[in-house]
Amino acid sequence: MAEPAYTVASDSETTGEDKSSSAFPEIAIGIDVGTSKCSVAVWNGSEVELLKNTRNQKMMRSYVTFKDDIPSGGVSNQLSHEHEMLSGAAIFNMKRLIGRVDTDPVVHSSKSLPFLVQTLDIGVRPFIAALVNNVWRSTTPEEVLAIFLVELKAMAEVQLKRPIRNVVLTIPVSFSRFQVTRIERACAMAGLHVLRLMPEPTAVALLYAQQQQQAVNENIGGASEKIALILNMGAGYCDVAVAATAGGVSQIKALAGSTVGGEDILQNMMRHLLPDSEILFSNHGINEIKSMGLLRVATQDAIYKLSSQTSVQIDVDLGNELKICKVVDREEFEEVNRKVFEKCESLIIQCLHDAKVETKDVADIIAVGGCSYIPKIRNLVMSICKRQELYKGMNPLEAAVCGAALEGAVASGISDPFGSLDLLTIQVTPLAIGIRVEENNFVPIIPRNTTMPTRKELAFTTVRDNQTEVLIVVYEGEGEKVGKNHLLGYFKIMGIPPAPKGLPEINVCMDIDASNVLRVLAGVVLPGSRHPAIPVMEVRMPTVDDGHGWCAEALDRTYGSALDLVTVQKKI
């Protein structure tokens, strides 16, 4: 096997030192790595500019092909045909796979992709492999992403004629902190330093904030607050944000997101066209992969056409005497994907509710991402907000990367004489963070949509007399039971002075600082004392590595409820 084509950032950087002290700070580039497509943009001194690859494309396919031991990605590689991507040699949709374990339904739904996604269903990372000369060559989503980022980096370096190190990346709202560390890891493997990770709709919100501010500057109108509802739906994820904007400040009021997108729509349609497709393709033979590729391309094509026409004729020969000849109309398409659309609807409603915003107060509705071309998506967001039209000021495919580039310039300390970079985003936590208490219940300490930075504290106590140890297990998510949430880490508090149950006060404090670093602190106080009985524990999270599925199970098996704790009932 050849060496991987990425470079891992070295421990002692020899090149970075003199450059960073230069009078002109390096402007971080913005990257939007989508599930299906990817783009790069940078502030060029007066505006945001999207970079193009050698084939003059602004949107590049997010995939990496493994061929003859040399991987190459969608930035530089020219596919002879769409089907080459579906031959088994190309890995794509890595954004749906990164940081997930093999018990995750999203991983399971990826098993119908032409490359190999193998699951053992025990809570470890899935086995992912590309077919190279009839050999399944294993890789990881991080590696694939890193290879892809290396290509993006090289492309940007050629065009900007300078080394690129700092980036602002957009991520889905529903990413757990563990998944975020995987993205950071991939960036580090590619030699990139992540300056910020922005939830995708907040990048769009920043672009909106800039546009509003420019509009105000131009006709000197009142800088009144404008509330925008942003729906960003691509191939992999559907994200919603409500942002209040005035004077270049984009205050995120609420976020909501889910792993639902164009890929689900595509798979639903494939299943609709060929009901037993999954069983048919499950053994990943060469012929099956080919058939599946043909079906995928034909289905995708049909979905695109249904955005502009009301019905479409699908005519595809899958080989092995399998032929599909069918007319699908838009109603049928919407019925097949009803659950997807319902999910979008519920995310929008939830986000408006969390933001405490009435639909009449929404000034603009922004729908971006590839799925925003689907008439049903546009209609549902307009009907929820009782409006007739959507915001027209941005390109739906470029909005997120433009926002990321703006943030890149702002975070690099660049200022603009015309005030175009006089911007600030006030972010919120996309998911609640809390700990496990008695009976596997989840108690949030930092609720979702809490403005960051933040610090919150909650008091807990022991469940047994003379309990000297408690286990602090930290989760992120919205489930009432911990099993539904992402495990971030755990630690044990030992040496609690023996006392009747319910007496020791165990304070758990969670702190998210300006760099979005989460720290969990836990201290024990006995009644009548102002000082901690034992040294306070401070743990930076997430601490879990792979296999958080069985980590939680192992904890449960080993300790059961012996080291549980409960919330203190507040005396009112």
Added chain:
Amino acid sequence: MISISTSTSFSRAHFVSPKVSPNSIKSRSSLRISAACTSTAERPTTGSHTAPTSSLYEVLGIQAGATCQEIKAAYRRLARVVHPDVATNGQRGQTSAGDQFMKVHEAYATLSDPEKRADYDRVLYSRRPTVSFSSLGRSMCTDTIASRFAGYTRRKWETDQCW
């Protein structure tokens, strides 16, 4: 008390603050460990010491009769100054930037919610001049409750990222 406190949260200072000499930074992977130590005396006093002396209106720099619009405007104006994303630019005050922003946001969160504001006003007017924050709900004054941790939370050294 924890005596080591580096100058800043790692990421932005390296790229933005001109005062941080790159020579004082030893890079390990993508994260920075800034070696500059400030003494504990320089660390800002925690909110619990200052909060009871100023009302939430004073935190936002507005009149007690301010309208909802004025509250929002004041919040945004202050955010542009004290938000850590902005405050790191050029100055060394980042140790307090997060805390300051949290204080401003807490004031805004209370005053922009009509119910919470009414509750707060009731307490504020009945107890003045000795405002007892302990009688308020904890949501209004997390500073006081979090103060027990205040000596520990804002530690400013960065260890390597855990992968």
